[in-house]
Amino acid sequence: MTETTREIRLASRPEGAPVPENFELAEAPIPEPGEGEVLVRNSYLSVDPYMRGRMRDVKSYIPPFEVGEVLQGGAVGQVVASRNEAVAEGAWVQSLQGWREHYVSNGEGLLSVDPSVAPVSTALGVLGMPGLTAYAGLTEFGRPQEGETVFVSAAAGAVGSVVGQLARIRGARAVGSAGSREKVDFLTEELGFDAAFDYKTEDLPEALREHCPQGIDVYFDNVGGDHLDAALGRMNGFGRIPLCGMISLYNLEGPPPGPRNMAAMLVNRVTMRGFIVTDHYDLYPRFAEEVAGYVNSEQMKYRETVVDGIERMPAAFIGLLAGENIGKMLVRTGPDAP
């Protein structure tokens, strides 16, 4: 009897907010690794906002997902069978073969994960792509100086929580916005943000006046829309705005109203820069060493929102876009490293 594995396919393209019917849970036999190949069982699947963009049929920096095909995304798993001398059975690896429980690989594109450094799940969060995103955007473009104010939106998310803590480590004041009282408390009480507020219950411009009394020197934008507009109105001279994501817009059909405050760019000589983490993998070694150090010394904290079972991946993704996570959103599909 062949064992089966499960995977999630794109059943249809979402219009507006994704719904469960856009996804299909499918069963398939566990594939057999051929000569030179390995079989990997995923333990953690990454749930990321950028995946929403790939569900649209438009040209972007990565090609769109195809309807009927298995979705893709970051994943960490263990090699359970190897016919490739370079990859040992039992090894932990990171890949872009998420949204499925098992996969076969010839080893290309697999990154080794060392379970002795930190829990393997962190390779998808604080020590992985979201952490590097925060690091690249803040240190390369934001460049906060001691005493400056760094404001970050979606601050309780996988990227935002690293941004705020890194800003503090660099000697800046960290202010975050998030979408619930629980997240706000997490930011100030657990992560040590200097200030935080709930953008769903507070007026954005007013909250920024209150919590950024010296203005904003760096606005790390994860959400776009109203946040960007309000932050523009509070920028200090020569301020920097790394544009990392626009999660507030991802479920919209058609372009949204833009920031009305563009004149502030001029008056305050603001620099705004869109960036994508894949252009900055050269920073990875420096990032990994520095941030792993902060994590191990507990100078930097992280949280994960873990959902069990691949069948709950669509719900986890829908929930991520609705802001249901604190820290990195993950789906667990297999055992942890011992």
Next chain:
Amino acid sequence: MTETTREIRLASRPEGAPVPENFELAEAPIPEPGEGEVLVRNSYLSVDPYMRGRMRDVKSYIPPFEVGEVLQGGAVGQVVASRNEAVAEGAWVQSLQGWREHYVSNGEGLLSVDPSVAPVSTALGVLGMPGLTAYAGLTEFGRPQEGETVFVSAAAGAVGSVVGQLARIRGARAVGSAGSREKVDFLTEELGFDAAFDYKTEDLPEALREHCPQGIDVYFDNVGGDHLDAALGRMNGFGRIPLCGMISLYNLEGPPPGPRNMAAMLVNRVTMRGFIVTDHYDLYPRFAEEVAGYVNSEQMKYRETVVDGIERMPAAFIGLLAGENIGKMLVRTGPDAP
């Protein structure tokens, strides 16, 4: 009998587009220079878009004009009487004492103008603040590379016409937009732009597709609004947008709709930077030497729209905001250098 001189005062703050009633032409006796002072007769008054901003009662990078007071702006004139050993009678000087025919100065803030280098009026245009604005924005932030496409709006204006010609000198392709057939012909036939179009009769996104077939690498923004939106949709990866002005918005009351295309900033990793020429006076010596060379060798051409008589200054300013000028808009109030 004391001779009189004339000056323009701000009679009331414009609401929307300025009207003649916002200005008052006043007569006053020509002032007498005291010990250590000089009397200057202005020959050219500068007419600049940024002056509209100073007519609003809002905090900005320069303080607002006051109602009832003489307006200020760039001017070039000749010393007609001197009781200051450092400034000879007959010398040509540039000042911020525009909107008047005569003024007295202790010499502070006066810049010497050498009539042997170029016509003195150019100190307010191609070899002055507008030229330096183009130079700073293009060479410091735009940084066009050989073969890249530089798009500039308000291309037939004092700044835009230098931007496009400098871009070509740097080996880039220059494309400009302007508001009349006459201006478009001026750009392509006189200034050597590779392409130009009339934004009043053509659809902006369509015109950009046609005239920038390889996309836009540098968009030098003088106008904001629809132009910025359309250019964002056509930017190449790692494109640069120096934000120099937003003339399309200056007469609006309240913030206008913003660019809807902000997601393009992210997808194409675009950098947008607001700048103000007064932060870049350190570039002046390099600029003056380089651009005076281009002007004298006729590698760079310029045009001036000259209106005679200080009584026509309000009309010239209103006309500038309505796009009636080609090249630098000036008001002549005295004789030229011989």
